[in-house]
Amino acid sequence: DAGVTQSPTHLIKTRGQQVTLRCSPKSGHDTVSWYQQALGQGPQFIFQYYEEEERQRGNFPDRFSGHQFPNYSSELNVNALLLGDSALYLCASSLVAEGLAGANVLTFGAGSRLTVL
Amino acid sequence: GQNIDQPTEMTATEGAIVQINCTYQTSGFNGLFWYQQHAGEAPTFLSYNVLDGLEEKGRFSSFLSRSKGYSYLLLKELQMKDSASYLCAVRASGYSTLTFGKGTMLLVSP
Numbered sequence: 001d002a003g004v005t006q007s008p009t010h011l012i013k014t015r016g017q018q019v020t021l022r023c024s025p026k027s028g029h030d031t032v033s034w035y036q037q038a039l040g041q042g043p044q045f046i047f048q049y050y051e052e053e054e055r056q057r058g059n060f061p062d063r064f065s066g067h068q069f070p071n072y073s074s075e076l077n078v079n080a081l082l083l084g085d086s087a088l089y090l091c092a093s094s095l096v097a098e099g100l101a102g103a104n105v106l107t108f109g110a111g112s113r114l115t116v117l
Numbered sequence: 118g119q120n121i122d123q124p125t126e127m128t129a130t131e132g133a134i135v136q137i138n139c140t141y142q143t144s145g146f147n148g149l150f151w152y153q154q155h156a157g158e159a160p161t162f163l164s165y166n167v168l169d170g171l172e173e174k175g176r177f178s179s180f181l182s183r184s185k186g187y188s189y190l191l192l193k194e195l196q197m198k199d200s201a202s203y204l205c206a207v208r209a210s211g212y213s214t215l216t217f218g219k220g221t222m223l224l225v226s227p
Contacts, residue, residue, distance in 0.1 A: 004159075033214045033215075035217075040219075040220075041219050041220070042121075042204050042206075042217035042218050042219045042220045043160070043204070043217045044217070045214055045215070045216065045217075048214050056213060056214055090159065090160070104148075104208065105150070105162045105165065106150075106162070106214070106215060107162075108152075108159040108160045108161070109159055110158060110159045111159060
């Protein structure tokens, strides 16, 4: 049973460029959340997608956008990259029904490490 | 708003017991989670508390007091492989995602 897979694992961009990160959720999960984790910090919530719609959003600018596809996979897009966008981007999947019934454990992927020069 | 506090770093000796504290102030509460994250790896789920009291799972236990906005993770019989960052996270409602603290880096020495 494959867990959450993310691609690419590492990438380097320059300021002003755009980047797309991809995520395939764990089999059976229907919800995808994206987090940004700076070095030495905890993950910061970017947004969550369910039924192909953005359901919740954290305190991130509009340069951060996303999409969820009918097969539940998701993309994170960041435009006009800044040096401060350098971080580990984590994708986590879950099942919304589990959240309503009790524990809604997020399963994380290994992340995409973005370096902006 | 959400505010979650935990110590930045802790050190302990192999075989010992360590307690990592977490305090939170959130608008709504629907569960507290602990995750473990080794350097360069994905966070992995350790425990979940939604009611007051202690949840035990092998060498790891987690405690919750909702009235005090307080939780701790207790690690017994420490092993070198327990050296990692431990993340406390709160869920505000059944539909919401998790808000994480900054993490506590635990270093276990021989």
